[in-house]
Amino acid sequence: MTPTVRGRLQQLLASAGLVVIFAFFAIADSNFLNYGNVTNILFSTVVIGTLALGTTAVIIAGGIDLSIGTGMALCAVVSGVLIVNSGLPVPLGVLGAILFGGLIGLVNGLNVAVLKLPPFIATLAMMMVAQGLALVLSHSAPIYFSDHPGYSDISIGSLIPGSGFPNAVLVLALVAVVAGVLLNTTVLGRYTYAIGSNEDATALSGIAVRRWKIVIYVIGGLFTGLAGVMISARLGSAQPATGLGYELQAIAAVVIGGTSLSGGKGSIIGTLIGALIISVLNNGLQIMSIPQEWQNVILGVVILLAVYADQARKRTA
Amino acid sequence: MTPTVRGRLQQLLASAGLVVIFAFFAIADSNFLNYGNVTNILFSTVVIGTLALGTTAVIIAGGIDLSIGTGMALCAVVSGVLIVNSGLPVPLGVLGAILFGGLIGLVNGLNVAVLKLPPFIATLAMMMVAQGLALVLSHSAPIYFSDHPGYSDISIGSLIPGSGFPNAVLVLALVAVVAGVLLNTTVLGRYTYAIGSNEDATALSGIAVRRWKIVIYVIGGLFTGLAGVMISARLGSAQPATGLGYELQAIAAVVIGGTSLSGGKGSIIGTLIGALIISVLNNGLQIMSIPQEWQNVILGVVILLAVYADQARKRTA
Amino acid sequence: MTPPLLEVRGVRKEFPGVVALDEMHLDLNAGEVLAVVGENGAGKSTLMKILSGIYQPDAGEVRIDGEEVRVGDPKHALELGISIIHQEFNLIPDLTVAQNVFVGREPRRAGLFLDHGALVAMTRELLDRLHLPLDPNAQVGRLTVAQQQMVEIVKALSQDARVLIMDEPTAALNDAEVEVLHGLIRRFRAGGAGALGRAPSSAPDGNTAGGAGALGRAPSSAPDGNTDSGTGVIYISHRLEELKAISDRITVIRDGRFVDTLTTAEASLADVITRMVGRELPPAGAAATPEVPATGRPVLSVRGLSTKALLRDVGFDLHEGEILGFAGLMGAGRTEVARAVVGADPTTSGTIELHGRTVRIPDPATAARLGIGYLSEDRKQLGLIVEQTVAENIALSSLARSFQTAGFVRRRSIASRAASAIQDLRIKTPSLGALVRNLSGGNQQKVVIAKWLVRDCEVLIFDEPTRGIDVGAKEEIYRLVRELAARGKAIIVISSELPEVLRLSHRVVVMSEGRVTGRLEAEDATQESIMHLATLRRSPEAGSP
């Protein structure tokens, strides 16, 4: 199967779980299925979704990136420093934050591809460094974009007037398309799958594995930067202490979406579905006002079932 | 190289990093190198160390266990429920908590080995479930062992009178030996390496891979249970809300110790050293009263360097 | 009249899109070596996987001593006394030779604890008895393909089986090693694994428990009674000339169907081949190697190449349109030369000149960019991405060069190019989209070759290019290699099959212990002259230059 075909297949499979969960809540609670709430679900998927999309390629290439959570916070702070403290125009500040994410990715890439450090360690270290730097740069205090209303509009504004449909969701859709195209139709995508599937063979086939790995981490980093912009735009402030734990949720979304942590297999659509499964569950359980301690239990069990169903079909498929 | 030999080698290599870091602090700050503080360091290593030791085999076998953190909290609560609420004698309660850990491991093992779920997902789900159950069982309130002074002695008591040397450290040493023996001298250990190195080939050699995987997760779970006892004994109470994040630190200790997340390679000594590197760094940086946001940055960088040095030597070795 | 040791009756096996086996018959008598031959993709390995419990047949039955058995899984196969050497290795890279040989049958103390001393002693004893130069404590992942093949053989022999299945055990071996193996097989056929030796009396008490257990009789394995009724060997190979030497009878299969069973003594190679391919083939070695064009200037010259591990001062010239053969015993360093030249392994010294210009080659990517391609001897680990499709594998090396516009992959041109490559090499695959994992061993090898043909390098290094490839296809590949040379490509052929080296090469470089011990022109190159140079040992005083 070509990556695309595989992707389409996984899409159908994984989506089944999503559909079932969605249908359940729609029947169970009248407040679930309405324009407003569905918009909320999509909206609450944006940040994790962006991180997950960016890290999908990294995981398919057989790597992992634990620094995306705190890295996101750092990029948010950078955006704040550029726009609020240094008074850069919003577009430039946004660009700067995204590029800074790319820089984080570059460092990760060099540590993994050149210094040959285990991705887990390299990015774990970066996770700590980013967390610290976010606090240092922000002097451990949130940076507020209150004087730059345009900034919040990146997330909560709405290009479609009166629709109340937040731009953030459009952004997510856009980056999903970009990620999908990159992974399914470009040489980079092919190499990503090849490296994750058998790095030695790929290298002996005359592919500059080292260079491509770095590129993959850099791209992941750019997504981290974007996620930093999206979350700070949503909150109207750069929160230096948030982010820890986001990496786990993002990776979970990727894996729930059928991407294998051992590399070589995975798809963007799967990741989107994985991210949606998580946020639909969170939203639905809260809408039904399930006691919070039970929400965790149910979340765990349902994810287990969803992935199991997915796998069972794959095997029969 | 036999696993043992490899283990010894890694020990030497990894320990180099530890020695350097330790020496640095000893020179840098006069308050670092004294009986009291070194005891502190060892003592603060106990919980993460126990978790790391237990999860080393799981990782060598090519798996991963994200549920050890919240699982530990759940086992602590179980211990509280048994001893405080149900009035069981302390030894029985402790045993019960440890066995309950084994039960958690059993469920993980079944999900991974029988349902063939990705270890990451299976144990991520268990992480959530355990977190929720801990709160449910404890009614979201700590359970205090105040009326069972004997319980705290498991951790902070001292068998060596007057030495002020806490039992917890002895426990850690003991379980380290047990883990080392299991991994290096038993059939279980051999199969752990074999499964992690090439699961299919191991199965084709007529080894009941599925059964052994379950065993490995169960043993990991027993260690989780013990960790639950050790932390609740130290705190004199079972804290249902703690635990999240411990899994990452434990896994980090394992990987810093030279165990490969792709399975087949690793050692107990390495894990011990990895855990010590982390706690020496934490302690040393605080002793030198480095501002905390910088502590993270330094921690990250030093871990990176330590692992890099380790690898560089391995390559030349 | 006792029933055959092993019988296969009307076995059928279907895979999505392929009928691998249909109406398959086979019987193996006690005390005989039965050769099974057929073209790539004929169904040999599939049949063996059924016998060893990896696949379940869709129809038909298997009998042992006349009794029908259902081989449930590999463990069950071992219990029935069937042990197999798979075409694709099933070794555990992070374990040592000793640990691999006895995995699942470790000598134990108190049931749970490993007896490391005994394990090593037993393995060493075994290796000595088999005259195999392997270190029991060597990590298998670091061995060469040939050495790994040896480990597989030792492991299988040590399992004290009644039926020993060998799926192309000699594909990666050279004649000397093949000889050793044949010796082993004869002794095995004669008296079963027991004949390979009793438990080392020197061995610690710990393991004398399992007397032949020293040779790994699994606790669960067949009762002693079995060996009385003798043992048999099923031997799969594409090196037809060796069948004469080792086999008693030859079963030929084609397209998953039983064709015929011949008695080796009475059959000629021609008979076998005709039945295999279903048509006459031109007599082997017909087309002679064309002369090197007079213009032949050196394309690649290597000087003083040394590596930390093995190579010492290796040098050679490769000319335009030349086919340069590399011969040597296992571990001689041929693969390492190739790996060093393309930058896959670090070198300690040496210069590489391309068209007279000195070049630095830090990695295979650079090598490929400079027009040097290396086809690895280890197709599964280093040659293929088995989880990807035939088309993806064939295109991999050439994506950036031939199959992209502005970074976007041109699927159609890949499809057409791959399709034609599949035709040229007669690769047997259900479709372009089939996973390489599901191809037969020989067809996988063809995919590796196709990949490099598509890449169209100026210098091509083939390491064991015909490993596991059937006679017909071999001729095809020889033809291709000659064509490439005729088109001015410079080609290195590393092969453990001397006939192959002799037939293809204009000149032959012979290596031993990491040094070049001789360079022979085609006319001076003979089995004898090569073996002489290949076995030259370093004299004590002659240290490294």
Add this chain to the structure above:
Amino acid sequence: GCGSGGGNNGQPYIAIVSKGFQHQFWQAVKRGAEQEAAKQGVRISFEGPATEADVEAQVTMLTNAIGKSPTAIAIAALDSRAVAPILRQAQTNKIPVVAFDSGVDSDIPVTTASTNNKAAAAEAAKHLAESLGGTGKVGLVVHDQTSKSGTDRRDGFVEWMRTNAPGIQLLQPQYGGGDQAKSADITKAMIAANPDIKGIYGANEGSAIGVLKGVQESGVQGIKIVGFDSGKAQVDAVASGQMLGAITQNPVGMGEEVVRAAIKASKGESQPKVIDTGFFWYDSKNVESPQIKDVLYQ
């Protein structure tokens, strides 16, 4: 328009979004709210993010709460400006909002039932300084360096010391995330680095217990400990004199106030803009007294 979330058979429904839910403090607030709700016959839901750093999670919870179209919303904002847009949404949906614990700088909340963390921390500083005679090294173990409660309780303490007790030498504040074990390790390192340390302040329950454990484990005598919040371990330590004393707010009372205010707001009754739920210093002398007893949670 009330769906099923809006209260079955018209029973009023109040959605409470707090700063956390696992910590004892928030559990106590929850208890108070539930008691009052039972008394008044209203239905409530009580939710909060896992950590006080999780601003986005809280914003999402608040959004979902509005999605349930409750009769009123109560919010303890982690970052008041981050929730402002959603509060405006609540306003347009005609859902009255009350704030608690820390204020929301916006005029949307009808009232704010809160306590002054800074003043409370200053009170703790005052008592510690007095018992130390105004001299000596003092360390701080704080649960969080960015959240409002964390910074207020740190700054309130530090500022009071700076202005009123020049003789006290303050060490770098350290942050233990409210994790008892981590806070204990930090405390021990602090003591090892400063053998002459005289007093340590723990800025919430987890930190305070951590400090207590740390001091006990280090075996050093005579270090004065002041804490924050209550909980059995802390109350016992105060009663037995192991801790000099601690500040408690009135979480149970706060919970009750929140529900009362929310009901009033839903009926449109007028009420003061600020309801001070107050804080109390308790030590071995007054810990048994009734008015302290019923502001402590065990």
